[in-house]
Amino acid sequence: MWATAINRTNNSLSGDFASLRWNPDKISIYEAASRIIEWSGIVLIRKLLLQSCLVVPSLWLSFGSPDLAMAQDKFQSPDVFVLGDSQLSFGAGIAFIEFLKKNVKACGLDPNWSIGVLGVRSSSLRAWTAKDGGGKKAICDVDPKWKVNAGSFGVINKTGNKYVQIGQGAAYQFCDAGQSPFQSMFAGGYYDPKIFVMAFLGNATERWANSAAEALDDVQRTMQVVPPDLPCIFMTTAPGYTAKINGERQRAQDNIEKAFKTAGKRCTFVQGYTPATIAANQGNAGKFRLKPDGTVKDPYHPTENSAREFLSLIKGSLCGAFKSELGG
Numbered sequence: 001m002w003a004t005a006i007n008r009t010n011n012s013l014s015g016d017f018a019s020l021r022w023n024p025d026k027i028s029i030y031e032a033a034s035r036i037i038e039w040s041g042i043v044l045i046r047k048l049l050l051q052s053c054l055v056v057p058s059l060w061l062s063f064g065s066p067d068l069a070m071a072q073d074k075f076q077s078p079d080v081f082v083l084g085d086s087q088l089s090f091g092a093g094i095a096f097i098e099f100l101k102k103n104v105k106a107c108g109l110d111p112n113w114s115i116g117v118l119g120v121r122s123s124s125l126r127a128w129t130a131k132d133g134g135g136k137k138a139i140c141d142v143d144p145k146w147k148v149n150a151g152s153f154g155v156i157n158k159t160g161n162k163y164v165q166i167g168q169g170a171a172y173q174f175c176d177a178g179q180s181p182f183q184s185m186f187a188g189g190y191y192d193p194k195i196f197v198m199a200f201l202g203n204a205t206e207r208w209a210n211s212a213a214e215a216l217d218d219v220q221r222t223m224q225v226v227p228p229d230l231p232c233i234f235m236t237t238a239p240g241y242t243a244k245i246n247g248e249r250q251r252a253q254d255n256i257e258k259a260f261k262t263a264g265k266r267c268t269f270v271q272g273y274t275p276a277t278i279a280a281n282q283g284n285a286g287k288f289r290l291k292p293d294g295t296v297k298d299p300y301h302p303t304e305n306s307a308r309e310f311l312s313l314i315k316g317s318l319c320g321a322f323k324s325e326l327g328g
Contacts, residue, residue, distance in 0.1 A: 074170070075156075075170035075171050075190075076114075076155070077116075077189070077190070077191045077192045077193055078113075078114045078115055078116030078154060078155050078156055078191075078193055079110070079113035079114045079115070079193055079194045079195075080100060080109065080113055080114070080115045080116070080193060080194065080195055080197070081115075081116050081117075081118075081156075081191060081193040081195075081196050081197065082096050082115075082116070082117040082118070082197040082199060083117075083118050083119075083120075083128075083196070083197070083198055083199070084117075084118075084119045084120075084123075084198065084199030084200055084237065085119055085120060085121070085122070085123050085124065085199070085200055085201075085202055085203055085237065086119055086120075086121045086122065086123075086151075086202070086301060087119065087199070087202065087237045087238060087300075087301055087302070087307070088117055088118070088119025088151055088153075088199060089119035089120075089121060089150060089151030089162075089163075090119075090151070090298075090301040091301060091302060091303050091304035091305075091306065091307045092119070092199075092237070092238070092302075092304075092307035092310070092311075093117045093118075093119050093151050093152075093153040093162070094153060094304055094307075095304055095307035095308045095310075095311055096117050096153070096199075096307075096311065097115055097117055097153050097154050098308065099308070099311040099312075099315075100115050101115070103315065103319055106315070106319045107318070107319040107322040107323065108319070108322050108323040108326050108328030109322065109326075110194075113194060114154070114155040115154045115155065116152075116153070116154040116155050116156035116157075116171075116193075117151075117152070117153040117154050117156075118150060118151070118152050118153075118156060118172075119150060119151045120138070120139055120149060120150040120166060121138075121143070121149045121150065122138045122149075122203055123138050123139055123200075123203060124138075124200055124203040124204040124207075124218075125198070125200055125204065125218040125219070125221070125222050126204060126207070126218050126221075127139050127181070127203075128180065128181045128182045128222070129180050129181075129182055129218070129221040129222055129224075129225060130180055130181075131178060131179060131180045131183075132178075136175075136180065136181065138203075139166050139174060139175070139181045140166055140167050140174070140175035140181070142165055142167075143165070146163070147165060148163040148164055148165045149165055149166055150163070150164050150165065150166050150172070151163055151164075152164045152171070152172075156171040157171070158171075166181075173190070180225060182222065182225040182226065183225050186225065186226070186227055186230075193230070194231070194326070195230075195231040195232065195233070195322065195325055195326060196226065196230050196231070196232045196233070197232070197233045197234075197235065198222075198232065198233070198234045198235070198267070199235050199236075199237055199272075200234075200236070200237065201236040201237045201249055201252060201253065201256075201272065201273075202237060202240075202249070202300060204218065204252065204256075205248050205249050205252045206248070206252075207252075208251075208252035208253075208255045208256050208259075209248050209249070209251040209252040209255065211255070212255045212258060212259065215252075215255040215256045215258070215259040216258075216259040216262055216263065218256075218259070219256070219259040219260055219262075219263045220263055223263055223264075223266050223267075226266070226267075228266075231325035231326055232266065232267035232268075232325065233267055233268050233269075233270060233318075233321045233322065233325060234256075234260060234267045234268070234269050234270070235269070235270035235271075235272055235314075235318065235321075236249075236252075236253045236256070236270075236271060236272035236273055237272050238272055238277060238281060238302050238306070238307065238310040239272070239273055239277050239278045239280075239281040239282055239302075240281065240282075240299050240300050240302075241281065241282065241283070241284075241285070241287070241288050241296050241299035241300075242282070242283075242299055243282060243283075245299060245300065246273070246278055246281075246282055249273060250273050250278075253271060253272070253273045257269050257271070267325075268321035268324050268325055269321075270314060270317050270318050270321050271314070271317065272310070272314065274313070274314065276313050277310055277313050277314065280306075280309060280310070280313060281302055281306065281310075287302050287303060287305075287306040287309075288301070288302060288303060288306070289301070289303060
């Protein structure tokens, strides 16, 4: 584009410059003066174009190249990586960071290890193992209203905004064509944590509750792409507000736990649904976001304080899982 513009300017200059010799038999002094003024303007344009050739591309290289910008925004994998759904985005993400920092010794963690937590809205194991279609769209499509689809916490978030869009930013490149998000995550050691925690349930509830076979298929697909030497934990998320929600999710937890046992001991399983956690949340409006009239607005996502209580209630099994996986 820039070379074409300069050539056009050079061609105009060569023609117009020859006409600047004033010949009173051909043109008047007024016309000659007009041509001189016009030529001066062309010279100025040419100068600006030449400067643009140097300045604009350099600006593009510095600020407009996504690949270069990403390279400059260096990413380092967290040592402890927790991945889950919208329960992490809407409260449990911060609570998880606090829990791990507070229980370094109890969970057998290295105090120098970095922690990253990522919760993606409407996601499930099925979505993270999908190479295309609706499952992968849950991870990679930009939300048409909010323009973000995940909550990011800890060392993987270098911004002041906890909400991010998967596929945008050095820490969220999980959307390569023809690859599942899990494949992109672990390719070439992009994400290379010391231990990997998966926290899912809600978006797969109906699928897992209604079919043990589909639960097993999801686990097998996951184990095919999670590095075999990576210590891992799978945990189900916190109970909801109503007995109906919790009854179905309990059945889903039963089937996904059986699926992990059937698939072989690759990840330590931690139950999020226990008598104590169900009793803490079910029917307790204060554990959920409320409408102005005091009724529950969102019966699926406990508040941040509720998430803290949930993690404290499963501390024994969760820290036991960390120790088991890390050989502590």
